[in-house]
Amino acid sequence: ALYTHPSDLPQKNYDFIVVGSGAGGGAVASRLSEVSGVNVLVIEAGINVDGVIPTEVPFLGPSLIGTPFDWNFTTTPQTGLDGRSILYSRGFALGGSTSIHFMVYTRGSQDDFDRWANVTGDSGWSWQALQPYFKKMEKLVTPADNHNTTGELVTSLHGDSGPLSVSLPGFPLVTDSKVIGATSDLPAQFPFNEDMNSGNTIGIGWVQYTIDNGERASSYTAYIKPALARSNFDVLINTRVTKVIQTGNESGVPIFRGVQFAPSSSGPFYSLNATKEVILSAGAVQTPQILLLSGIGSSKDLQPLGINTIVDNPNVGTNFQDHALLSSPFTVNTTAQTTFDAIGQNATFAGELLSQWQSSRTGEFVLGPANQLGWLRLPSNASIFDNTTDPSAGPTSGHYELIFTDGFVSFAVPSPSSGQFFSLFTNVVSPSSRGTIKLNTTSPFDAPLIDPGLLSSDFDIFTMREAIKAGKQFLGAKSFDGFILEPFGAFADAVTDDQIEAYARNFTTTVWHPTCSASMTARNSSQGVLNPDLTVKGTVGLRVVDASAFPFVTASHPQTAVYVLAERAADLIKADYASNATQDPSSSTSKPNAATGVSSGSDTMLIGSLLATLMTYVFLH
Ligand SMILES: Cc1cc2nc3c(=O)[nH]c(=O)nc-3n(C[C@H](O)[C@H](O)[C@H](O)COP(=O)(O)OP(=O)(O)OC[C@H]3O[C@@H](n4cnc5c(N)ncnc54)[C@H](O)[C@@H]3O)c2cc1C
Numbered sequence: 001a002l003y004t005h006p007s008d009l010p011q012k013n014y015d016f017i018v019v020g021s022g023a024g025g026g027a028v029a030s031r032l033s034e035v036s037g038v039n040v041l042v043i044e045a046g047i048n049v050d051g052v053i054p055t056e057v058p059f060l061g062p063s064l065i066g067t068p069f070d071w072n073f074t075t076t077p078q079t080g081l082d083g084r085s086i087l088y089s090r091g092f093a094l095g096g097s098t099s100i101h102f103m104v105y106t107r108g109s110q111d112d113f114d115r116w117a118n119v120t121g122d123s124g125w126s127w128q129a130l131q132p133y134f135k136k137m138e139k140l141v142t143p144a145d146n147h148n149t150t151g152e153l154v155t156s157l158h159g160d161s162g163p164l165s166v167s168l169p170g171f172p173l174v175t176d177s178k179v180i181g182a183t184s185d186l187p188a189q190f191p192f193n194e195d196m197n198s199g200n201t202i203g204i205g206w207v208q209y210t211i212d213n214g215e216r217a218s219s220y221t222a223y224i225k226p227a228l229a230r231s232n233f234d235v236l237i238n239t240r241v242t243k244v245i246q247t248g249n250e251s252g253v254p255i256f257r258g259v260q261f262a263p264s265s266s267g268p269f270y271s272l273n274a275t276k277e278v279i280l281s282a283g284a285v286q287t288p289q290i291l292l293l294s295g296i297g298s299s300k301d302l303q304p305l306g307i308n309t310i311v312d313n314p315n316v317g318t319n320f321q322d323h324a325l326l327s328s329p330f331t332v333n334t335t336a337q338t339t340f341d342a343i344g345q346n347a348t349f350a351g352e353l354l355s356q357w358q359s360s361r362t363g364e365f366v367l368g369p370a371n372q373l374g375w376l377r378l379p380s381n382a383s384i385f386d387n388t389t390d391p392s393a394g395p396t397s398g399h400y401e402l403i404f405t406d407g408f409v410s411f412a413v414p415s416p417s418s419g420q421f422f423s424l425f426t427n428v429v430s431p432s433s434r435g436t437i438k439l440n441t442t443s444p445f446d447a448p449l450i451d452p453g454l455l456s457s458d459f460d461i462f463t464m465r466e467a468i469k470a471g472k473q474f475l476g477a478k479s480f481d482g483f484i485l486e487p488f489g490a491f492a493d494a495v496t497d498d499q500i501e502a503y504a505r506n507f508t509t510t511v512w513h514p515t516c517s518a519s520m521t522a523r524n525s526s527q528g529v530l531n532p533d534l535t536v537k538g539t540v541g542l543r544v545v546d547a548s549a550f551p552f553v554t555a556s557h558p559q560t561a562v563y564v565l566a567e568r569a570a571d572l573i574k575a576d577y578a579s580n581a582t583q584d585p586s587s588s589t590s591k592p593n594a595a596t597g598v599s600s601g602s603d604t605m606l607i608g609s610l611l612a613t614l615m616t617y618v619f620l621h
Contacts (some may be wrong), residue, residue: 001093001169001228001233002048002228002234002235002237002435003234003236003237004048004236004237004238004261005236005238005239005263006236006239006268006270007259007262007268007459008146008236009041009234009236010234011271012039012042013039013043013275014039014234014272014275014335015039015040015043015273015274015275015276015277016032016038016039016040016041016274016276016277016279016463016573017031017041017043017257017272017277017278017279017280018040018041018042018279018281018545019041019042019043019241019255019278019279019280019281019282019290020042020044020045020094020096020280020283020286020287020388020546021031021042021044021046021050021094021095021096021219021224021235021237021281021282022091022096022097022219022281022283022546022562023097023098023219023546023547023562023563024160024217024545024546024547024549024558024562024563024565024566024569025042025044025096025279025281025282025474025545026042026095026098026218026219026220026224026281026566027137027219027223027562027563027566027567027570028222028545028566028569028570028573029042029165029223029224029227029233029279029280029281030223030224030226030227030233031223031566031571031574032186032569032570032573033109033136033227033230033232033233033569034418035230035574037232038232038265038577039232039233039234040232040233040234041234041235041236041272041274041594042224042235042236043239043241043255043259043261044094044096044214044235044237044238044239045092045237045238045240045241045282045410046069046091046096046234046241047068047069047092047093047094047237047238048091048093048095048096048236048237049063049092049093049094049095049099049218049220049544050094052069052438053354054067055069055093055095055099055100055216055218055356056216057215057216057217057354057365058103058209058211058214058215058366058367058391059343059353059364059365059366059367060345060365061100061101061102061103061216061356061368061369062102062369062409064099064100065087065100066087066089066599068092069091069092069093069100069159070089070090070091070092070100070411071089071090071091071092071112071285072087072089072092072159073087073088073090073285073454073556074086074087074088074450075088075450075451075454075510075549076449076450076451077453078248078452078453078454078455078456079453079456080324080433080453080454080455080456080457080460080505080508080616081455081505081506082506084251084328084506084548086454086509086510088354088410088434088452088510088512088514089321089508089512090285090286090512090514091282091410092525093220094220094224094235094237095162095218095220095221095224096196096219097282097283097559097596098210098218098219098220098559099216099218099219099220099289101512101559102368102557102583103210103211103216103217103368103371104207104208104209104368104369104373104557105166105197105207105208105209105211105557105559105560106191106196106201106208106296106556106560107134107197107556107561107564108197108201108216108311108397108461108553108554108555108561109127109199109200109201109375109393109394109396109397109398109555109556110116110127110157110199110200110394110396111127111392111393111394111395111396111397112127112393112396112397112552112554112555112556112561113125113127113130113299114126114127114206114393114394114551115128115393115394115551116520116550116551116552117129117364118552119521119551119552120520120521120522120524120532121523121532122524122532122533124236124530124532124568125305125568127199128566129270131460132260132569133567134159134197134560134564135158135159135162135177135508136567137159137162137163137164137563137564137567138159138160138162138164138166139156139157139159139160139161139162139163139164139165139166139212139213139534140155140159140166140167140169140337140510141165141166141484142159142350143167143168143169143170143211143366143367144167144171144211144213144214144361144362144366145170145171145362147170148169148551148605149173149350150189151194152194152205152206153168153194153195153197153205153206153208153307154169154195156199157195158197159196161265161287162268163211163222163223163226164210164217164222164563165211165213165217165222165344166208166209166210166211167208167209167210167211167219167342167429168206168207168208168209168365169206169207169214169363169364169366169368170211170214170362170366170367171363171366171367172360172371173339173367173371173406174334174338174406174422175337175338175371175372175406175422175483176279176371176372177479177486178479178480178483179190179371179372179479180204180372180417181477181478182204182475182478182479182480183203183204183205183478184476184479185470185477185478185479186473186477189203189205189376189413189449189470189473189475190202190203190374190376190477191473192559193205193374193375194203194206196208196307196374196375197560199396200396201396201397201556202375202376202377202395202396202398202399202525203375203376203400204372204373204376204402204474205372205373205374205567206371206372207368207370207371207372207373209211209368209597210222210559211366211368212364212493213361214357214361214362214365215361216396218613219563225439233295236261236522237596238263238499239261239262239447240261240262240263240264240270240444240445240517240608241259241260241261241290241444242260242261242262242290242444242445243259243260243281243290243293243294243444244256244258244278244280244290244291244294244296244542245258245259245260245271245273245294245540246295246310247257247541248511249400250540252396253329253538253539253540254310254311254538254540255539255540255541256278256294256296256390256539256540256542257273257274257275257276257277257278257541257542258271258272258273258274258278259271259273259274259278264445265443265445265531266309268519272287276541277541277542277543277573278541278542278543279542279543279544279545280489280518280536280542280543280544280545281544281546281566282546282547283546283548284320284437284514284515284516284517284518284546284547284548285437285448285450285514285517286314286448286534287517287518287544287546287548288317288448288517288518288529289317289319289437289439289444289448289482290444291316291317291518292307292316292317292438292439293307293439293442293444294309294310295307295308295310295311295537296311296313296536297309297311297312297313297314297316297317298312298313298314298316298446299381301314301438301439302312303438305439305441305442306442307439307442311536311537311538313529313537313538315519315527315528315529316529317436317437317438317448317515317517317518318434318436318517318519319434319517319519319528319551320434320436320437320451320452320453320514320515320516321431321433321434321435321452321478321513321514321515321518321550321552321553322431322452322453322454322501322509322510322511322512322513322514322515323401323426323427323428323431323510323511323513323553324427324431324433324454324460324508324509324539325411325425325427325453325509325510325511326412326426326427326464326468326504326508326509327386327409327410327411327423327424327425327507328423328426328468328487328491328494329380329408329410329421329422329423329424329425329473329487329488329489329491330421330422330423330424330475330484330485330486330487330488330491331419331485331486331488332420332421332422332483332484332485333420334420334483335422336503338407338408338416338420338421338422339364339367339406339407340405340406340407340408340409340421340423341407341408341419342407342418343407344407344408344413344415345417347416354363355436357395358466359526363456365452365521369403369405369409370404370405370406371404371406372403372404373401373402373403373425374398374401374402375396375397375398375401375402375429375494375556376398376399376400376467376470376536377392377395377397377399378399378400378463378466382462382466382533382590383462384458384459384462388458388459390430390606391430391432391527392430392460393430393552393554393555394551397428397429397430397553397554397555398430399424399428399429399430399463399467400427400428400429400430400463400464400466400467400470401425401426401427401429401467401555402424402426402427402467402470402474403424403425403427404422404423404425405422405423405424405425406450407420407421407422408421408424408488409423409425410423410424410507412508412509412530413489413490413507414505416540417602418486418540420440421488422475422483422484424468424472424475426464426467426468426471427467427511428455428463428467429553429555429556430536430553430555431457431459431460431463431553432457432459432460433453433454433455433456433457433459433460434453435450435451435452435453435454435456436449436452436517437449437450437451437517438583445528449549452510452512452514454508455504455505455612456508461501461504463574464501464504464508465497465500465501465504468494468500468504469500471489473575477506487550488504490503490506490507491503506587511557513547513553513558514547515547515548515550515553515554515558516547516548516550516551516552516553517548517552517567518536518544518548518549519529519533519548519549519551520532520549521549521551528551529544529548529600530544530549533547533576534569541576542593543569543573545566545569546562546565546566547561547562549565550565592599
């Protein structure tokens with residue numbers, strides 16, 4: 001059942017307490033609750049999304065940025081971005097970031113996962129070994145417009161009965177034939193890739209989305225909602241886990257089967273113990289924050305804050321990786337108005353499209369941000385490789401991504417109120433930059449210090465620069481003749497290499513792919529935070545199942561890799577407890593205890609007024 005306040009929780013022994021309901025938490029919790037008699041509780045800080053239209057309408061996904069469905073974090077000043085701090089969105093919602101994200105469904109490359117297997121010493125993370133899980137999670141469905149998808153993806157690569165629906169774009173754009181045509185014009189540099197989820201990502205092709213019948217498919221809709229019917233599955237929203245609690249020792253190793261949680265900073269504070277495990281799935285920003293608040297981290301950092309170090313591991317919150325994203329607009333010449341511009345500039349048209357979506361789940365509002373994208377590599381003789389090792393996983397991984405959007409879309413500057421545009425997104429997908437997550441204060445209700453280190457390495461700024469140049473070459477193909485006019489705004493002045501780099505540092509943001517901040521490494525390695533089975537090194541009863549566990553960010557949009565990690569994690573956990581796992585004798589079986597009696601404020605909002613705010617937002621931006 002779904003609960004909205006800790007005091008409503010039923011009296012139950014929870015075998016597993018999962019912190020966070022995003023891609024990792026939703027999937028692992030739902031799978032664990034398949035075992036009858038195993039009680040699972042998910043504790044989610046964020047708010048309900050039921051009936052919230054912008055979380056359902058694919059096209060309105062971007063309108064959720066900066067709203068109450070977003071944690072609205074800000075990064076530390078980024079040296080690679082000329083000292084700018086940028087908005088760092090994460091989903092504050094049932095379903096986590098998958099309830100607000102852009103739904104692009106890319107698995108990553110064979111080399112990405114084979115590298116995971118190599119660094120962890122666990123062949124179960126290899127591309128080949130994960131194939132059953134990629135298929136198990138997925139249900140390939142027809143696009144919203146039921147068009148013939150021959151040549152747009154390879155059906156046999158996909159699952160047909162998993163919880164997560166995947167489909168191709170369900171509305172045609174005038175730019176579709178131009179982008180696909182350009183892959184024929186310039187096949188050597190920009191090959192067509194019929195299905196970038198085959199293990200070889202290289203090339204340009206059609207985007208697959210987690211969209212089902214014109215609606216967003218999220219961790220909530222795919223995994224959590226169906227499981228809520230089970231009597232052994234509970235979800236508590238509006239409630240923040242403030243730390244994990246040591247509940248004992250096993251052969252001198254601390255056991256962490258307790259969680260403390262509260263609906264607001266003023267309490268009341270509750271605690272509850274899992275009989276089997278606590279699973280942290282709070283995402284790559286907050287999983288390390290919770291570990292640090294719980295005394296699992298670098299004693300050098302924790303001591304000055306007055307936090308007692310229980311497990312001294314300096315790797316917690318390090319190795320943080322993200323993808324740097326830049327949008328570069330071009331003016332275009334077209335009689336058919338470009339999609340994003342028409343919607344952004346004409347509220348009446350947008351209203352009509354919303355009505356169309358509501359009545360038939362068709363039209364432009366079934367679309368994600370682009371119908372095509374591609375993954376490309378720098379030439380092997382690129383000058384950067386004279387003194388830098390290639391940070392990519394191998395030849396099936398891109399160094400950069402190009403995304404093609406039919407209209408003006410930018411996360412750095414506001415959209416112009418008139419004009420017709422085409423946006424080229426460039427994304428550094430195999431970065432060598434590394435960042436950190438550190439505590440700012442000891443309050444779990446304060447944001448941590450988030451430093452994704454965007455464009456902080458020579459390789460990354462070089463790659464961003466070359467990606468922009470490659471993108472311009474692609475848009476110079478014959479298929480774009482007479483359509484693309486010229487670079488717009490500050491992009492128009494970015495001509496020489498130095499100017500392009502300056503432009504990139506000035507306007508790059510993130511594509512919100514934080515990962516690797518509690519990485520898994522080999523079992524006997526002193527590096528990293530997790531063992532290859534995702535248990536936290538130096539602890540008993542505590543695991544991490546989310547994007548922070550990645551050893552390297554995949555050269556992809558990472559939701560699929562998080563889901564696949566969670567699918568395998570569920571089987572690893574089920575196997576552990578099928579074979580008579582030892583139990584912590586201190587595990588509590590009681591109703592949660594309120595440690596303080598202060599009652600909390602309510603997060604309840606009038607959905608009507610929220611929707612109005614969201615719609616205004618999307619129309620204005
Ligand atoms: C704007 C945006 C667009 C994106 N677009 C795409 C895309 O198109 N394709 C793609 O593949 N990926 C995309 N991503 C990334 C993708 O959403 C994430 O990689 C994925 O959701 C990560 O899963 P996770 O489980 O690690 O974390 P999340 O999905 O972020 O889930 C973490 C959950 O933990 C909760 N939580 C955090 N702290 C606490 C606490 N203390 N107590 C209780 N709960 C807590 C959060 O509220 C959240 O619900 C996007 C992300 C964003 C923000």
